[in-house]
Amino acid sequence: MRDQRLLGFANQLRKEPTPLEVILWRHLSRSQLNGYKFRRQTVIDRYIVDFLCPSKALIVEVDGETHDSRRDGVRDNRLAELGYRVLRFTNAEVGQQIEGVITTTGTALDTLPDRWAGRPHPNPSKHCFEPEGEGLPTAHREGAKA
Numbered sequence: 001m002r003d004q005r006l007l008g009f010a011n012q013l014r015k016e017p018t019p020l021e022v023i024l025w026r027h028l029s030r031s032q033l034n035g036y037k038f039r040r041q042t043v044i045d046r047y048i049v050d051f052l053c054p055s056k057a058l059i060v061e062v063d064g065e066t067h068d069s070r071r072d073g074v075r076d077n078r079l080a081e082l083g084y085r086v087l088r089f090t091n092a093e094v095g096q097q098i099e100g101v102i103t104t105t106g107t108a109l110d111t112l113p114d115r116w117a118g119r120p121h122p123n124p125s126k127h128c129f130e131p132e133g134e135g136l137p138t139a140h141r142e143g144a145k146a
Contacts, residue, residue: 010048013041020062020094027102036109047075056112059086062094
């Protein structure tokens with residue numbers, strides 16, 4: 001059973017992204033990066049990850065000033081045990097070197113094996129009828145007025 005408190009917090013984080021998460025999401029949303037779909041603020045085990053590409057089990061994290069490298073290491077090891085690969089970028093990298101962040105992420109996506117290769121998608125109805133990506137609240141879309 002999923003932790004309802006954690007799910008609620010993930011939902012709140014989706015509604016209130018940081019400015020740098022908004023910048024990165026503009027490059028990851030709508031399957032813009034090599035055709036791969038991403039989700040934002042997804043619960044995996046006991047963690048909330050910033051961005052997840054489910055088909056490649058790739059997690060992309062944007063680390064602010066408050067990240068604890070020891071705790072991040074424990075978290076990354078647990079996610080690796082569950083079959084996920086984690087890419088971490090600093091706020092500075094996303095803010096000042098977004099093309100490098102996108103290139104690194106795209107290369108990882110292209111080299112990772114398909115998570116469900118040779119097996120049906122775990123939720124065929126969702127796979128066929130609903131997009132896997134998460135949208136931004138209207139206030140964060142380009143050209144939208146708050």
